[in-house]
Amino acid sequence: MNLIHPLKIGSFTAPNNLVLAPMAGITDSPFRVLCLKGGAGLVCAEMVSAHALHYGNEKSGRMLQVNPKEHPVSMQIFGSDEATIAEAAKNAEARGADIVDLNAGCPVKKINKAGAGCVLMKDEAKLGRLLEAAAKSVKIPVTLKTRIALTHKELLGSRLAKLAEDCGCAAVTLHARAAVDVHSGAPNIEALSEACAAVKIPVIGNGGVLEADTARKFLEAGCAGVMIGRGAIGNPFIFKDIINAFEGKEPVSKSPEKRLEIYLDLIRENVSYYGERIGVNRSRKTAGYWIKDFPNASEMRGLFVRLDTLAEIEKLFAETLARLHA
Incomplete structure (x- = not known):
């Protein structure tokens, strides 16, 4: 079938x-x-x-x-x-x-x-x-x-x-x-x-x-x-x-690295659609679904919810992704 x-x-x-x-x-x-x-x-x-x-x-x-x-x-x-x-x-x-x-x-x-x-x-x-x-x-x-x-x-x-x-x-x-x-x-x-x-x-x-x-x-x-x-x-x-x-293939989204990359894409879409202030605020609502299940995830969430600009968020994600890849 x-x-x-x-x-x-x-x-x-x-x-x-x-x-x-x-x-x-x-x-x-x-x-x-x-x-x-x-x-x-x-x-x-x-x-x-x-x-x-x-x-x-x-x-x-x-x-x-x-x-x-x-x-x-x-x-x-x-x-x-x-x-x-x-x-x-x-x-x-x-x-x-x-x-x-x-x-x-x-x-x-x-x-x-x-x-x-x-x-x-x-x-x-x-x-x-x-x-x-x-x-x-x-x-x-x-x-x-x-x-x-x-x-x-x-x-x-x-x-x-x-x-x-x-x-x-x-x-x-x-x-x-x-x-x-x-x-x-x-x-x-x-x-x-x-x-x-x-x-x-x-x-x-x-x-x-x-x-x-x-x-x-x-x-x-x-x-x-x-x-x-x-x-x-x-x-x-x-x-x-x-x-x-x-199809018997592996999932594309299970790794923390991929999940964070997808979440950053969503944050960028939110900022593009709503403007920076509202877009960042809306993104915070679902942080618990995304920033989890990897070392220091709670620390990253704590930092993320205090950031107000896309540039700051992109910097935090880049640093976190670099540590995960390492």
């Missing part, structure tokens, strides 16, 4: 079937660019509020910006009103998104109180109306991202996948855990397999993919693609690592 292959989503085809998940505060433009360099076939932007876009929120508007370097990209929107969802989908299409995705799986209370995210799993009629509104408003493919269940009492994955298909969606991403699990527990591979068998559109499996073995299980269960979230935060090259593992 050829596990890595192009991923066709409606009229669009991604070069491979490994996808970066949308993650709030993480999958901004610089990170998406780096994940494409790291082998992702498709990258997804952090979710944007349709309601905020409707009322002209500047921050939300900026989140729809698409860097020419980050294609193919899926723009995720969330909301509870058909008119604003349709408007947001059109906005994403106009800004250059290749795909627009509707979130109906986020368990965050703030999102749920607004009638969006995983609470839409309780009202399939409403979710269907939102999906139809989005699908009818744009020419690019519309997809749904949801979960296999709200609680462990009832699996909903197959039914929600069929709903997405019937409402004009070109694909569905299923997080293989219940909403109550958030990000803990093993993914339910059997539930994914059942959903794959229930529909003709591609099902992309998501949840708990940290290495090639889990990705392989998803694909062998019938998933057309695999979406990776938290596993990519400290390793945007996890996509190439999985491809290499399937």
Whole structure:
């Protein structure tokens, strides 16, 4: 079985079937660019509020910006009103998104109180109306991202996948855990397999993919693609690592030297995109994922978080890399 292959989503085809998940505060433009360099076939932007876009929120508007370097990209929107969802989908299409995705799986209370995210799993009629509104408003493919269940009492994955298909969606991403699990527990591979068998559109499996073995299980269960979230935060090259593992090759990103080189690339992307002050500040948030597992890593982290300029950071990384190579 050829596990890595192009991923066709409606009229669009991604070069491979490994996808970066949308993650709030993480999958901004610089990170998406780096994940494409790291082998992702498709990258997804952090979710944007349709309601905020409707009322002209500047921050939300900026989140729809698409860097020419980050294609193919899926723009995720969330909301509870058909008119604003349709408007947001059109906005994403106009800004250059290749795909627009509707979130109906986020368990965050703030999102749920607004009638969006995983609470839409309780009202399939409403979710269907939102999906139809989005699908009818744009020419690019519309997809749904949801979960296999709200609680462990009832699996909903197959039914929600069929709903997405019937409402004009070109694909569905299923997080293989219940909403109550958030990000803990093993993914339910059997539930994914059942959903794959229930529909003709591609099902992309998501949840708990940290290495090639889990990705392989998803694909062998019938998933057309695999979406990776938290596993990519400290390793945007996890996509190439999985491809290499399937081909019997060594991973490209496991050594501390390679990890620091990739992190420095991300810092430079952040500075280029946001400017030096904001770019450096954003880079500090994920330092713990990158600067670890080598001698004096904690000392380097302590120095790094006190630096304010790219030149200072580049000097620190050069000195650390020289010691590691030695």
